[in-house]
Amino acid sequence: MSRDPVLALDSVSIAYDSDDSQVLVVKNVSFSVFPGEVLGLVGESGSGKSTLAYGIMRLLKNASLVSGTVTIGGKDIYAMKPSCLRQFRWSQVAMAFQTAMNALNPVMTIGEQMIDTLQSHLVITRDAARLRSQELLKLVRLNPEVFFRYPHELSGGMRQRVVIAIAIALEPQLVIMDEPTTGLDVVVQRSIIDQIMEIQKIKKFAILFISHDFQLVADIADRVAVMYAGRIVEITSGKSLDNPLKPHHPYTRGLIRAQPRLDAEQATAIGIPGHPPDPKNLPSGCAFWPRCEQRQAICRQFVPDLLPVNDLLVACHFMREEGAHVRQFENQ
Known part of the structure; x- marks a missing residue:
């Protein structure tokens, strides 16, 4: 398999125009998707997932790329002329939209x-x-x-x-799927997902699969990128998400706990307290600290960088020591 990425995002930030200012809804996002890979992108509603997807396709009407580059097959999609872009879409990168009725004429x-x-x-x-x-x-x-x-x-x-x-x-080399089974019942959803994966194995295209269904993404994705308040807070393997004891960003752990455990004696789920922040009024420092049970003073002061810890990338001030379960996990 070629290790040249099909999709590469480098420090991508996207803003919407709001009155006399711009509101950043995607902030400094960097990741790659490789040939034949399924990369899941998960997070609560309002985290910036769909904005990022439309930004990759250059389909945003009321927003603009503030900084960074988006390359597909080595080509900068924001440097393309409209005529070239029209031909590039669908032949090199395609998108399965969230609401099928709105996507069809x-x-x-x-x-x-x-x-x-x-x-x-x-x-x-x-x-x-x-x-x-x-x-x-x-x-x-x-x-x-x-x-x-x-x-x-x-x-x-x-x-x-x-x-x-x-x-x-x-x-195409890459298919972006923006919550492609939203609104469908569980049986139909599973059938369609199974078909997608069967076709992907035959055609060998890469998939960026966007969803708020954490367990679904963990089941099908090779890697998973977790997004919160416009930033990527973790990139990990899909299989690692089945292990709740593995070190993860506190937000990722919250998403794992929020999934009902149907294999348990009683199906239970523990929601994350609070609500995602308003992008117009983000807290200082790490955007997740108001909802994080392990927050410390440094969390309110500095935005953590996305850095490697063992076999994952994570943006958390207390996961910098190689190989360690660190302070935010001591009480779990």
Whole structure:
């Protein structure tokens, strides 16, 4: 496997315009996604996950890249001219959006939308595009008859499969999935996730999988990036999240505890106290300190850097000693 990243973010900050100022909602984010890898991006609502995803695709309307670079396949996506960017999207990087009904055109059949995507990027006849579209529908386990249907004639799970089929139509290097199973029941969600992973193994594309469902991401991801208040606070392996005794950022540990343990005698979950901060009014220092049970004075004074500790990267003042469970874990 090539170790050149498909996606590389270097010190990316993104801000929204607000009255007479800018509000930073993504702050100094750096990470890479490698060929064939599934990188999960998790965090509570408002942590900046979707803003980051749209920023990677250069789809933000009311926000701007303040600093940093986003490269996909070694190409700086913010340096591209609009004509090049339009061709680059879907052929090199694609996105499965959160709400399938909003992602599909309600007045076009599924087939028309799929053909339009293919013919916009490939020199291909309409008949060849139709055959390719029906092959893609079969790949996501949909009857080819769906080709002739309108979005409102399909169930939520079927619409989501169509969105995934369109996302992989041009076999991109990277597919960004922004909570692709939101609003679906658990059985349908699991079925779609299983299909995504089967297709990913066949097509070998990389996935940036964004979700607030911590256990789901831990199950499917090779690595997981945890985001809080616009910053990455931890990057670790997906398997390590199954071990609640392993040292993690206090926020990550809180997310783990907040997941119901269905294998226990009684399903229980312990929520993280408090609420994520308003990006317009962030606390000084580490943004998590008002909710952290192990906070110390230094937490209010300085923003911790994301630094290596054992086999993870973590932004916490008290996880700097190599190999140690340190002070914030003594009482757990």
